Amino acid sequence: MSKATPKAAPEAMPEQTEQSRRTVLKGGMALGGIAATAGMPFWSRLALAQNEELVPFTDVPEGFMAPPVTPGGIHFLDTRNIDTFYTPNDDFYIVQHYNQPVIAEEEYRLRITGMVDNPMEFSLAEIKARPKVEIDAGFECGGNRAGIFQGLIGNARWGGISLGDLLSEAGLQSGGIEIVFYAADTGTETIREVEVEQAFGRSLHFTDAMSLEVMLAYEMNGEPLPLYHGAPLRLLVPGWYGVSNVKWLDHIHVQDRRYMGRFMARDYVTLSRREVGGVERWEERSVTKIRIKSSIIRVTRDDGGHTIMGFVLNDGTPLSSVEVMIDDGPWQQAEIDPESTRYSWKLFTYRWTDASPGEHTIVSRVTDVNGEVQPTADQMPEKPTRWENNEQFPRTVMIA
Structure with a gap:
């Protein structure tokens, strides 16, 4: 199997009208x-720079690959x-x-x-x-x-x-x-x-x-x-x-x-389990459209500080914001790749300039233009089946 072709320069994106x-x-x-x-350019930030290194997550088991x-x-x-x-x-x-x-x-x-x-x-x-x-x-x-x-x-x-x-x-x-x-x-x-x-x-x-x-x-x-x-x-x-x-x-x-x-x-x-006409009922539904989701996937360190990176996936509904929270601090706006398109994944970064030594918990959330917010684990419906896991995913990382 062959590697993907390099990403081309962005095209002018037409509106979704009655065009062909x-x-x-x-x-x-x-x-x-x-x-x-x-x-x-966001694209140039995805690969590690010469002076940039991965910061280890502490929630990843040793030897995981x-x-x-x-x-x-x-x-x-x-x-x-x-x-x-x-x-x-x-x-x-x-x-x-x-x-x-x-x-x-x-x-x-x-x-x-x-x-x-x-x-x-x-x-x-x-x-x-x-x-x-x-x-x-x-x-x-x-x-x-x-x-x-x-x-x-x-x-x-x-x-x-x-x-x-x-x-x-x-x-x-x-x-x-x-x-x-x-x-x-x-x-x-x-x-x-x-x-x-x-x-x-x-x-x-x-x-x-x-x-x-x-x-x-x-x-x-x-x-x-x-x-x-x-x-x-x-x-x-x-x-x-x-x-x-x-x-x-x-x-x-x-x-x-x-x-x-x-x-x-x-x-x-x-x-x-969900409420149907004022009555709580158990509902079975086929897995179809992607539920709004984000996840932090890596943290890097360079001479100027740290960068948190993640992805967003959803059903194509336009997004309102992607945010990152560190420990119990406020939600902070992340930057999303401007070349992302409606149905692509959306890679995002947050520049972390004041990281203190020690272990930290970091988490992301995404909100769409309809006001739907990625839920926390406690906000997820009672769901014994393993499908459609879109709850917020806290990560732990060690800063030297």
């Missing part, structure tokens, strides 16, 4: 709501080492649920069936011959968590074709409300004591599937989609958790009822 999908997506969809501080990429294995980032806006293809997180099928490009076919006027089938060459769209999009696994220091994340430049354009050509029939995406990876499941072979599958309501940003991606950071990331074609749903971005996609089916496969109805389902 190609024009809007090519621009990446600019981030709104945060002004950047003038000075040194990210696992290597292996067939069938899970891979996550060591977030302390993030130093590029685009995650290299061979370091983007990997989670799979069945096998990792190897599909020859010349044999690949994508079918569209069900409640459409024009059932369709495409070779990969025919897909690549269609108008190309690109977008920056970062996402995390629905099970990302503090125990691996939020390492199930990644951010890439994706290239492919518009899903909405393809569905429009197929002609969605009245009542065709659910778009199901089946993958080529399969496994055996035991359901009510019956063993069945199932393909990985997820679905979108047709209004979500027709969204401007949703694409079928065959490129990742300017390179052909790698095997472990779904080659030769995957679904990309910006602003949604990774499980929604179906890899090894080979079949799209339109139907008139909710799809109830394992990874929609039984797994990747959050069980939580």
